[in-house]
Amino acid sequence: xxxxxxxxxxxxxxxxxxxxxxxxxxxxxxxxxxxxxxxxxxxxxxxxxxxxxxxxxxxxxxxxxxxxxxxxxxxxxxxxxxxxxxxxxxxxxxxxxxxxxxxxxxxxxxxxxxxxxxxxxxxxxxxxxxxxxxxxxxxxxxxxxxxxxxxxxxxxxxxxxxxxxxx
Amino acid sequence: xxxxxxxxxxxxxxxxxxxxxxxxxxxxxxxxxxxxxxxxxxxxxxxxxxxxxxxxxxxxxxxxxxxxxxxxxxxxxxxxxxxxxxxxxxxxxxxxxxxxxxxxxxxxxxxxxxxxxxxxxxxxxxxxxxxxxxxxxxxxxxxxxxxxxxxxxxxxxxxxxxxxxxxxxxxxxxxxxxxxxxxxxxxxxxxxxxxxxxxxxxxxxxxxxxxxxxxxxxxxxxxxxxxxxxxxxxxxxxxxxxxxxxxxxxxxxxxxxxxxxxxxxxxxxxxxxxxxxxxxxxxxxxxxxxxxxxxxxxxxxxxxxxxxxxxxxxxxxxxxxxxxxxxxxxxxxxxxxxxxxxxxxxxxxxxxxxxxxxxxxxxxxxxxxxxxxxxxxxxxxxxxxxxxxxxxxxxxxxxxxxxxxxxxxxxxxxxxxxxxxxxxxxxxxxxxxxxxxxxxxxxxxxxxxxxxxxxxxxxxxxxxxxxxxxxxxxxxxxxxxxxxxxxxxxxxxxxxxxxxxxxxxxxxxxxxxxxxxxxxxxxxxxxxxxxxxxxxxxxxxxxxxxxxxxxxxxxxxxxxxxx
Numbered sequence: 001x002x003x004x005x006x007x008x009x010x011x012x013x014x015x016x017x018x019x020x021x022x023x024x025x026x027x028x029x030x031x032x033x034x035x036x037x038x039x040x041x042x043x044x045x046x047x048x049x050x051x052x053x054x055x056x057x058x059x060x061x062x063x064x065x066x067x068x069x070x071x072x073x074x075x076x077x078x079x080x081x082x083x084x085x086x087x088x089x090x091x092x093x094x095x096x097x098x099x100x101x102x103x104x105x106x107x108x109x110x111x112x113x114x115x116x117x118x119x120x121x122x123x124x125x126x127x128x129x130x131x132x133x134x135x136x137x138x139x140x141x142x143x144x145x146x147x148x149x150x151x152x153x154x155x156x157x158x159x160x161x162x163x164x165x166x167x
Numbered sequence: 168x169x170x171x172x173x174x175x176x177x178x179x180x181x182x183x184x185x186x187x188x189x190x191x192x193x194x195x196x197x198x199x200x201x202x203x204x205x206x207x208x209x210x211x212x213x214x215x216x217x218x219x220x221x222x223x224x225x226x227x228x229x230x231x232x233x234x235x236x237x238x239x240x241x242x243x244x245x246x247x248x249x250x251x252x253x254x255x256x257x258x259x260x261x262x263x264x265x266x267x268x269x270x271x272x273x274x275x276x277x278x279x280x281x282x283x284x285x286x287x288x289x290x291x292x293x294x295x296x297x298x299x300x301x302x303x304x305x306x307x308x309x310x311x312x313x314x315x316x317x318x319x320x321x322x323x324x325x326x327x328x329x330x331x332x333x334x335x336x337x338x339x340x341x342x343x344x345x346x347x348x349x350x351x352x353x354x355x356x357x358x359x360x361x362x363x364x365x366x367x368x369x370x371x372x373x374x375x376x377x378x379x380x381x382x383x384x385x386x387x388x389x390x391x392x393x394x395x396x397x398x399x400x401x402x403x404x405x406x407x408x409x410x411x412x413x414x415x416x417x418x419x420x421x422x423x424x425x426x427x428x429x430x431x432x433x434x435x436x437x438x439x440x441x442x443x444x445x446x447x448x449x450x451x452x453x454x455x456x457x458x459x460x461x462x463x464x465x466x467x468x469x470x471x472x473x474x475x476x477x478x479x480x481x482x483x484x485x486x487x488x489x490x491x492x493x494x495x496x497x498x499x500x501x502x503x504x505x506x507x508x509x510x511x512x513x514x515x516x517x518x519x520x521x522x523x524x525x526x527x528x529x530x531x532x533x534x535x536x537x538x539x540x541x542x543x544x545x546x547x548x549x550x551x552x553x554x555x556x557x558x559x560x561x562x563x564x565x566x567x568x569x570x571x572x573x574x575x576x577x578x579x580x581x582x583x584x585x586x587x588x589x590x591x592x593x594x595x596x597x598x599x600x601x602x603x604x605x606x607x608x609x610x611x612x613x614x615x616x617x618x619x620x621x622x623x624x625x626x627x628x629x630x631x632x633x634x635x636x637x638x639x640x641x642x643x644x645x646x647x648x649x650x651x652x653x654x655x656x657x658x659x660x661x662x663x664x665x666x667x668x669x670x671x672x673x674x675x676x677x678x679x680x681x682x683x684x685x686x687x688x689x690x691x692x693x694x695x696x697x698x699x700x701x702x703x704x705x706x707x708x709x710x711x712x713x714x715x716x717x718x719x720x721x722x723x724x725x726x727x728x729x730x
Binding site: 007008010011012088089097098099100101102103104105107108110111112113114115116117118121132133134135136139153157160161163164 | 273274282283284285286287288289290292293509609610611612613614615616617618621626631632633634646650653654657658660661664668
């Protein structure tokens, strides 16, 4: 636990608080997903351009551009996610172009979902979703190391219990 | 429940345990039945055909050839069937093997999944109701599912599907025991999807909210009729008809032919007109004979022209309120009041709007009365300023000057004000809108900034509420002001939660949240963002000494700052 971080130092840009990044493995996972989806198209277009008609090169170019853009986006997005546990809230920052910051009081937590698919698990990460009574809270923390996610879940559940507030 | 925490679960639920072995089959039942049925019908088909033709094979290439082949080679067929069954059985076994639940540390935990694992836990204290349901297939196999409803709405329900019928009853009883609830809670769950007490204490006796109560107001159907017609859709239609008529006159002169032109143009509007009409009539039918009564701790709403409905909404379940005046209603000074109610509005479109409209159309005074009834801590002066005022009078902070591009019409009005009890947000110059949310009801807070806002150093703050028609969001604020508002609101929400906690552990949960929180005037936010958290009263003028006024009268005539 960071020692008594000051909640009033939370800003959209981060400020001087000890924000914790998510695992870089998340980047790998998302990149793999991206390439698994778009890679076949790229190969298909390239083959078609070679053997059918050079016009398919345009498609290949478009897919390649999409890949490059997606890669750039993922790298930036993942590096923009950071979070911090305060005394009474967990604060998650996301996004570069559309920046957002969500602050979820422990006392409002209804339950916490920890999920990890095979790909994420193979990289040792999981995603933590925080549910309050409002589905719009949007507190998802993707890409935490597995044991950290479990620990966080347990910790927050305990703190939520202690600081619980009725609706 | 502290008892549930301290006492080790005496019941059988302490250890991980599995669901009924048949449950994967019942869960996948319909799909399985479909597949089996299809295969069987194909098989029977083949049998008959081959029986009729005596010899198979001269059927020519057909769809059922594969199956026919299987039928001819019974060994292969048997292998395929056995293999298929084994596969199904294996996956069923896996699913059964990895799905387990237990109750530990005051939480109901449920794990499932082999490839995609999921672990869900619901604190016992958050349990709203526990139900047993038996879908058809489960009924045939004598199984039941236990549904643990928690405050988060449909998505957060925890379903233990399936258990043996007897076991399900046991589990339900034990869970209810552990959650410190009685059976009446379940019976009464409809009335109180979300109960107030964090410790599960019951608010009022249900009987109190069931009686007739004191009538607050009725909405005359004639007014409702006019108000329903004055709607964007109908106005648009009227304007279109007018334009069409004008065009026809311009084109054909003022004679008979103009009329025919208009008549020709009308059918084009037909579908739209029909849609609008249906929508308006529905609205009228729904809100007709509207009556609002107060029963002390809840409000009773009666409405419906043909289908009369009575709903009673406990005040403590109301999360946020808004009053809206569409442009078309301004001439009459009419307003509409809607609310967010915890546990309502998350389930689908039907019935959603029913319980959230507290006043379909009413005069300004009526709207004020309803709002102060719903949230006694709101002051009429604040609301008046919020509804009709503009500028910074009354402690309002407006959108940043740099936001005039976005709010070119409403920059003089759009803004927010903080009272000791709640945050008020007002928007709209032509159609006016005021939303309010008590600090104690804040679920979470977001601070957002899009690319265009960033260039102008603006940001918006949203107070996230439970699902419903009301959103409380102050947009296009100066970044520093927005950040300061975020901190301030977080601090106030913390404080309010602490008060609620203290109060409920003190045993007195009968007072709604707003009642004991001292009300100060609105806090003025400098454009520089020099905002003060409520813990530092020195910089906040006219803040009464810390302490909790128990006298409800003292709450009414507190001083307000006008800056």
